[in-house]
Amino acid sequence: MASITITDVSKTYPGASTPSVADIGLQIRDGEFIVLVGPSGCGKSTLLRMVAGLEDITGGEVRIGERVVNSVDPADRDIAMVFQNYALYPHMTVRENMAYGLKNRRTPKAEIESRVAEAARMLELGPYLDRKPRALSGGQRQRVAMGRAVVRQPAAFLFDEPLSNLDAKLRVTMRGEIRRLQKRLGTTSLYVTHDQLEAMTLADRLVVLNGGRIEQVGAPLEVYHNPASTFVASFIGSPAMNLLDARIEGGRIGLGSTVLEPGQLSGPGGPVTLGIRAEDLIPAATGLPFRTDLVEELGAQRLVHGHIDGQPLVLTLDAAAPLHDEMRLSVSPTKLHLFDTVSGKRIETTGPARQPLRQDA
Ligand code: ADP
Ligand code: MG
Numbered sequence: 001m002a003s004i005t006i007t008d009v010s011k012t013y014p015g016a017s018t019p020s021v022a023d024i025g026l027q028i029r030d031g032e033f034i035v036l037v038g039p040s041g042c043g044k045s046t047l048l049r050m051v052a053g054l055e056d057i058t059g060g061e062v063r064i065g066e067r068v069v070n071s072v073d074p075a076d077r078d079i080a081m082v083f084q085n086y087a088l089y090p091h092m093t094v095r096e097n098m099a100y101g102l103k104n105r106r107t108p109k110a111e112i113e114s115r116v117a118e119a120a121r122m123l124e125l126g127p128y129l130d131r132k133p134r135a136l137s138g139g140q141r142q143r144v145a146m147g148r149a150v151v152r153q154p155a156a157f158l159f160d161e162p163l164s165n166l167d168a169k170l171r172v173t174m175r176g177e178i179r180r181l182q183k184r185l186g187t188t189s190l191y192v193t194h195d196q197l198e199a200m201t202l203a204d205r206l207v208v209l210n211g212g213r214i215e216q217v218g219a220p221l222e223v224y225h226n227p228a229s230t231f232v233a234s235f236i237g238s239p240a241m242n243l244l245d246a247r248i249e250g251g252r253i254g255l256g257s258t259v260l261e262p263g264q265l266s267g268p269g270g271p272v273t274l275g276i277r278a279e280d281l282i283p284a285a286t287g288l289p290f291r292t293d294l295v296e297e298l299g300a301q302r303l304v305h306g307h308i309d310g311q312p313l314v315l316t317l318d319a320a321a322p323l324h325d326e327m328r329l330s331v332s333p334t335k336l337h338l339f340d341t342v343s344g345k346r347i348e349t350t351g352p353a354r355q356p357l358r359q360d361a
Contacts, residue, residue, distance in 0.1 A: 007063075010059040011046050021046050035192075036193075118151075210235075226346070243339070274337070287331070
């Protein structure tokens with residue numbers, strides 16, 4: 001096992017005018033589970049493939065443990081990769097697929113057998129060892145791909161969207177299996193996904209990428225509760241955080257006809273982006289004037305879509321809570337997020353004595 005240290009790493013593909021990955025710095029601790037998350041094309045696979053050695057590094061340095069691996073062959077990096085398409089050999093049995101990498105490394109036969117048996121036991125693949133991949137379900141194939149990585153006993157696992165080909169229910173099951181397996185083995189892991197829920201549930205820390213750059217690094221809940229930018233705020237969490245055009249005047253936030261008093265707002269006035277999570281909006285006697293447009297029933301909860309002063313807003317309500325076409329909504333001042341309208345960066349607000357919402361006449 002090992003740490004992975006990524007220092008100022010960039011990648012510009014031949015002929016491209018802009019880098020696909022730019023100035024990435026990241027320290028992955030020994031045994032840590034890191035998830036790279038972001039929309040399609042943001043550079044997740046490129047970064048992962050540079051760590052794996054499948055892609056040349058244009059600038060910067062990758063270390064696995066103490067060793068700089070920039071020019072080390074992928075086979076000599078002591079990592080194991082799991083891909084979305086499994087990449088199993090169709091003509092080999094499950095046992096042979098799992099043993100193949102070890103055989104190539106001239107691992108003694110008895111050692112191969114015991115490692116394959118152990119992996120098969122952990123992944124509940126025992127009954128399928130003599131089958132070919134075509135006789136397996138998608139979930140079982142994914143498990144074989146995991147097994148092939150596990151038997152290698154590598155310093156690190158690298159995963160590129162390994163669950164994307166599975167149906168929604170199986171994805172949830174396999175997600176849990178991967179997490180349990182990683183915890184048990186304690187193997188340093190770098191995992192790529194575009195799925196924010198997968199990122200939230202798997203990661204010790206997640207790394208949000210946007211256009212080849214890091215937007216934010218942090219524990220899932222830290223990122224959820226303190227998004228560093230509007231990009232992160234709208235990407236992490238479902239439904240996406242409400243982002244509203246507001247203004248700061250005399251240390252208070254104006255939103256349409258309503259004035260919010262979060263207290264101690266210093267700095268110049270002017271336009272600002274106000275972020276509020278759907279679950280932080282509470283129906284109340286006074287507050288933001290909300291008009292309902294559409295209700296989506298989720299079972300235990302419902303998503304209520306509507307408007308305040310012409311701006312779209314969504315809130316989550318318990319299915320049992322009363323529903324009206326027109327409601328007033330309150331939000332705790334501690335649940336307000338402010339972002340710079342131009343840069344999208346979070347504006348840190350301080351102030352011990354934040355006060356509740358007030359409706360201006
Ligand atoms: P992600 O995995 O986040 O979807 P990728 O790392 O695959 O994103 O791609 C990041 C960017 O690099 C994209 O703009 C993509 O078009 C570009 N890219 C990826 N692979 C290549 C390649 N082999 N040659 C040129 N451009 C590439
Ligand atoms: Mg990708």
